[in-house]
Amino acid sequence: MTLALYAHPLSSYCHKAEMALYENDTPFDLKMLDGSEPVWSEFTKLWPIGKFPVLTDGDRLITEATIIIEYLDVHYPGATRFIPDDRDAAIEVRQLDRFFDNYINTPQQRIVAIAIERDLGDEAKFRGQLETAYQVLDRWMDGREWAAGGAFSLADCAAAPALLYADWTHAIPKGHKNVWAYRDRLLARPSYARALDEARPYRHMFPLGAPTDRD
DSSP states (O other): OOEEEEEOTTOHHHHHHHHHHHHTTOOEEEEEOSSOTTHHHHHHHHOTTOOSOEEEETTEEEESHHHHHHHHHHHSOOSSOSSOSSHHHHHHHHHHHHHIIIIIIHHHHHHHHHHHHTOOTTHHHHHHHHHHHHHHHHHHTTTOSSSSTTSSOHHHHHHHHHHHHHHHHSOOOTTOHHHHHHHHHHHHSHHHHHHHHHHGGGGGGOTTOOOSSOO
């Protein structure tokens, strides 16, 4: 059975799911959600909620990037395991996955939304949330190669796009050397480098402007 991923080329959560698929060379068909038909109608019929990514496995529908990665770990396991067998390590992985989604990705996306809507009301609050998250992460990553569980995991799939776009949106201070070293490792990871390269033709669409000389 062929997996199919409905994904938008710039979406951080789509990058997260793609990274997991590429990490273990899991075969799948990419259904590009660029507004073209018939893919867009297929997607909205499958998932009227309209949030992406969505993975299909035959007649089975799996939604949300974190759950997609957990599904792959159970049903399409490879050399990289995204959730450790040790339950305490698994808790740490899931905790860091939530950290990147909730405390880095969410305020980053809110800042972008504010820019699109031309409403500056809460921008300072969300930038402050990113500053705090950067500080917490810099302390956490001291002496660590990967975010949690002692090995590359679901948490790192969450971290890669979160830290990519967060720095584009609200620059990570250069003094947070642990965060920068970790971000560099993530962007150099072949599975994420592939997802990032596939998004390059679309990065001019990033509302705040994407760097042209790095990443």
